[in-house]
Amino acid sequence: MSLVQVTDLTVEFGDLRAVDGLTFELERGAALALVGESGSGKSTVASALLGLHRGTGAGVGGSIEVAGTDVQRASDEELRRLRGAKAAMVFQDPLSSLDPYYAIGDQIAEVHRVHTGGSRRAARARAVEVLDRVGIPDAARRSRYRPHEFSGGMRQRALIAMALACEPQLLIADEPTTALDVTVQAQILDLLHTLREETGMGLLLVTHDVGVAAESVDEVLVMRHGRMVEQGPVTTVLGTPAQPYTRELLSAVPRIGAVRTPSGATDEVVLEAAGLRRAFGRGKRAFTAVDDVSLTVRRGETLGVVGESGSGKTTLGRMLVGLLEPTAGEVRYCGHPRIGVDPAVQMVFQDPVSSLNPRRSVGESIADPLRARGERDERRIRGRVTELMERVGLDGAHYHRYPHEFSGGQRQRVGIARALAADPRVIVCDEPVSALDVTTQAQVVALLGELQRELGLALVFVAHDLAVVRQVSDRIAVMRGGRIVETGPADEVYDRPGDPYTRQLLAAVPTLDPEAAARRRTDRRKLALT
């Protein structure tokens, strides 16, 4: 009997059918990736496996069997015994998936005790053990930390450790690396790989990143609009795709080696930062997030900013658009020092959840800059908003929908549309495509390029995906610890990295070729050992 057996699964949210007649199975010890564009229903399937839709008002049809439990018919108690013990889930967002009030070790111990009924001591010991297992250094001490004292990567590891606590037969990982930068992403994927090798558990990986899938699984299931497009061994599906959609998907994946068509960069400097510094907190708690950063952005050019999580990219971006006062240094727009915000310099925010007001329809949000500019004609506003939504690949008829009715990627597109609505000259894009599936990502990247050429837009493109950054950027700035460690034309930085840190970053980029991926995994291990 297979580990997971899903037959004719449908999930409906009100009128919306998010998953439609999906059938698949997963053998013990095997690894399956659910890939597909944003909003295709991947997370919905993952949740359905653990019966998490119960009591939320969603309608679930078909049959689901996980590790011998009939999820659809199981009693609450049986479901409870399934969750965490036989099948464990690692959630997309490590920031908010841990309870901020309790020590991480205690949270893991709690899960352990719930299922084993063991003593508090034993559970704590187990927590330290799994934390150690996922590579948290000095696990015994760190287990007493609270989540906010962990870095993003450590938190993701902690979540994986929690999943491992009861030695489940199935690990469901819903976008386990989306929020992480490439180096950490590579570490996490490597960790998942090793764990699978060692414990023999099954893995269901949910991701929109085909590269991530290529690195970690044996089989791939491609989804679209809640339906299956194609399923098969990873080498087959990625190597010789049968369906046009899969082909489209693959062709859209940015490749690190790809060479960018030069943009219409001019010499006219629109935005300039000189000696920017930003510190948070005072006294002993003072922390400098950005330190002495100087850069220039020219009309029509794209400046890529890469760097690991916490290196100060967002902080820099916020200072560039004027949302944050620099502690020292200044930002000049068209040669004039500038204080405060200016609609001509826009930003696409990193977090698609909090960047949209949950109580306003997305159309209204996009219309904001238009109205702020004094546009009163409702028809014109509607027309323009619909047009903008179309351009970023959204359905113009969704004007009155609320953010929660969109998937993560769709929300990000709303953010871009809103930035465009202001007719800006500069857009600071803070990870604008990291939540997008590759097709949309390609579209958005193309769109940004198109807009750039058309309007002479200057872009600051912040991202952790080096491939994407290379695709769009004329010049690259590499950040680490609040400073720019390397800057230069894109080709130069990628082909002849000067800084060792840049080299490390490049080595972490996932590739589409599973065999190459295995090779690079070993390389990385060596790199880490030296």
Add this chain to the structure above:
Amino acid sequence: MSKALVATQASEAPASGASGARQFWRRLRAQRAAMVAAGTVALLVLVALAAPLLTALEGQDPTTYHSALVDSARGGVPIGSLSGISSDHWLGVEPQTGRDLFARLVHGARVSLGVALAATTVQVVLGVVVGVTAALGNRWVDQLLSRATDIIVAMPLIIMALALLAVVPSGFPRPVLVSLIIGFVAWGTIGKIARAATLSLKNLDHVAAARLSGWSTWRIARRELLPGLAAPVITYAALMVPSNIAIEASLSFLGVGVKPPTPSWGQMLTSANVWYQAAPQYLLLPAGALFVTVLALTVLSDGVRTALDPRAASRLRVGTGRRQEAQANAVAETAKTNAVQEAGS
């Protein structure tokens, strides 16, 4: 192609295009308890407004004494069972005076609901304005307003109300004055709630995005912050109505509230207190009316809260005109797929 799409959608738009207010109503209507509560509140307000009509219907007024209907030798307890209920006096009469209880109850609703709602409005407006301004203002503004809030919170309300009411000349319309004073001395907690909520909201990216749109601070506060503040503020405000009624009662009790012979529920409760054994109705009527009001307001506030949250739509199983939208989707999808395939080939 894209032009054609825009055109189809523009024609579809009205079908799926439910505006924010309409959706709010739809979500509110989906909650039965909230609708019952809203009906009750509306009824209470109606009764209050129509008090003179209702009492005319009964043929009584709230101030006329009926000495003959009370037993003078027994402290003025109403003669007859159930506080002297009769076809003339639908709910019986008041002990000692023999005034008509029904008339006093419905007229009392005017004062009590009027004062409480007006005072709550003042409190909410003041509290939210001060709280939001403090949270959005610079350090000095924040310091100043927060201190003012501290002072208001730290001062015993009844004492200040007593003192202030004594200062204002007695010519000033009393119910207005009472509402204003209760409003002005008791907005502290709302102020604090509003400030805290604004502080946490203002760091969200959607507020930053609104700033980048070029909106003024005022407009941002109104569009981005106020809706987020609504939930905590409405919850608390629903509880402030009964507490304002109680404050009005205490002030009446201390002799500075609404003037007799104008009835109010608070006054009725105050004087009915000791009568609960000899004439239970006298106490139970205003107490019951108040309880119903509070219950209705609480349930309604819950409903409004839920309805304010677009995320509640799916839980409430309220459609947002999705079927039409889904059809439009399907059209667009085929168009898109075709386009992609064309591009691929």
Add this chain to the structure above:
Amino acid sequence: GPKDNDANGSGGDSTPHKGGTLTVLNSAPQSNFDPARLYTSGGGNVPSLVFRTLTTRNRENGAAGTKVVPDLATDTGRPDKNATVWTYTLKTGLKYEDGTPITSADIKYGIERSFAPELSGGAPYLRDWLVGAADYQGPYKDKKGLSAIETPDDRTIVFHLDKPEGEFPYLATQTQFAPVPKDKDTGTRYEQHPISSGPYKVVKNENDGEHLVLERNTHWSAATDAERKAYPDTIDVKSGLDSSVINQRLSASQGTDAAAVTTDTNLGPAELAKVTGDKELASRVGTGHFGYTNYVAFNPKVKPFDNPKVRQAISYAVDRSSVINAAGGSALAEAATTFLPNQKSFGFTGYDLFPAGATGNAAKAKELLKEAGYPNGLTVTLTHNNAQNFRTSPEIATAVQDALKKAGITVKLQGLEDNNYSDTVYNVKTEPGFFLSAWGADWPSGGPFLAPIFDGRQIVKDGANFNTAQLDATSVNEEIDAINKLTDLDAAAGRWGALDEKIGAQALTVPLFHPVYKRLVGKGIRNVVISDWTGVLDISQVAVK
């Protein structure tokens, strides 16, 4: 008229015995416990257990209790023939709680203290009557002392008055006449532990009189005190209680509450409704009458009340039964048609000059209004007190308002806060035309009832003025002087009654009602004595065994 009280304690052996603890449950704390600052005649109940005075009230039921009798003195005072010099002799063997003897100089000192501004609060009579007392500042500032009081020896004390005052023996019942040993005087702090001359001494005084415990004063001798019975060994006075709680506790009579009484809390109308239906409870209710009149006052200096016809019309229109109901019903209030209380000692004559019947005579009132030039009625403002005192409070005002409506008089109400009310109403400059007022007896006689209200020479221009009608009629003033000369108090009473009727004809006030006091006592209480002087049970007579 007043009836005798009907509470007789519980059945069985009702003879009182010594011993036990009497609990007193009160609402107001004894925050004034300095004999200089107490106003009420005899300082009320509790102080009279600690302070003996030259004379005191006769501790007997009903009308007999309105007599004044000797206390520290051997008699009620010996006047000279003009009644301007009064001489008293102290009994022998009188001692304070510490065993030191009580002298006439201590009484003089006690009176002198009451003139100190630090110890204000007493009645105005000493200042008004004693020779050269008007500017006296008390012994702290003015070491010379009051020359109007002489103490030729330790047992004799002589008072010199400005004018004849036949009622001086009544005044001598006030606590200002209690002895205070000069070397024990601690000024404003004296009230924390006043030195006892009576049967009990203060052993505990918490929170400024909130909780008092009195125990036997072993140096007091029953042989020198014919009035105070002092049965219980201990008296425990707890105050600050809500009136409904007090009545509830007395009616439940659990534990120590069985031996409890209250000296300041009446049964309210709601409680009365309950008590009248319960035989056992009803047997524990004591009824008393205190000389008190609640009335509507006119200020004839204000239009339209300058017109006697208007005042008469209102007198006719008043519905006393609804007013009485508002005050608590016929058991708690008796209709008043005279200004003087309905007691013989005041000289009550029982006239009714503007008969309004029980529910008012609206027809007669309308007729008078027409004559007065208001055929279509008129609108007036009635000023009242906001305090819930059932005397000048909103309930009474609205009852008057409702009654006058029938006579075509629209009454607007103006309620003032307690202290603002007295400031406004009892002040010549701010006095309104039409307001609620009340007056109580300082002692059971017409003198302190009529003189402050109607004596033209008592109009105070820049202070508290109680002659609210601002009546200054020579005939009235002269008659007051003439009656004050009488030392035969019965004869005086008759003339006070006649004067009352004469003034009543001017319709300067509309008497509304005289209150009746109904009070519960605990199950185990014996020997309940209620005099018409105070109207409440006398705790010096109560026994718990």
Add this chain to the structure above:
Amino acid sequence: MSGFAGFALRRTVGAVITLLAISVIVYIVFYVTPGNVAHITCGPRCSPEQVHQVARQLRLDDPLYVRYWHFLEGIFVGQDYSTGTSVGHCSAPCLGLSYQTDQQVTQIILAKLPVSLSLVIGAMVLWLLLGVGTGVLSAWRRGRFTERALTGLTLAGISTPVFVIGLVLMIVVCGQLELLPFPEYVPFTDDPEQWAWNLVLPWLTLALAEAAYFARLTRASMLETLAEDHVRTFRAYGVGERSIVGRHALRGALAPVIALNANDLGSSVGGAVLIETLFGLPGIGQELVHAVTVVDLPVVVGMVLVIGFFVVLANAAADVLYALADRRVVLT
């Protein structure tokens, strides 16, 4: 620890400013309040000269700022006063003497404070238990009988004035059922058991009046935390609802409750006044209302300041608690 010292210093300075501002406001408001203080103090039948003497004695003729200065002087250096026979001293911090009773306000407060604190703190424990319990139940077990009953109870509590609840409770519990004694304050130091027994009813009455706020607030913030991601995590790991609600959701939901509680201490004084009056507990509230009606300014100012002090203290304590509960919070 230096962070905490800084916090304490800032809060102390803030508190002093707040309290001074409060005293100024009270002084001004009561200065313009009608009512002749000297006359009230002197007695109803005082002559104009006597009233005048009393006014001089109480320094009522001084201009407002002089009186206020004198008040500040008393607080910082103390004050001498005459008892007639001797000179008394009221040492700093002296809040002056009562106009009415000549007692030192500080002593009045010290005598009455234990009563009010006993009442409010005990009631607070109860209303937190009742309110938070009801709130948790109503967020978790929506629509069940216990939830409905408790919610109804708290709403009835808020919609019925305390004097009604208190009296009815007292008559039924003490008078008819004889389960408890009629409340009478017994100091804790005399007899802790009697202290508690006597206070049960006052506690319950005050708690009923306040519990609804906490029930509603707890419910709202519970619903919010229950929707948070970390709660979803524990659900997905098979942790029982009881533990999710009790450990994970409640803890996050408590912060606003703590804050409200601190604010509410001030307004619960209103309820405490009525309860003290009804149950005859000789506390601050009862005294304060009396002082207001007789315009006894020193007592009013003193007591308002004491109440304000506790509210400020409670607010600071709430912040500390909040920071202890949620380590991410920095005390400012």
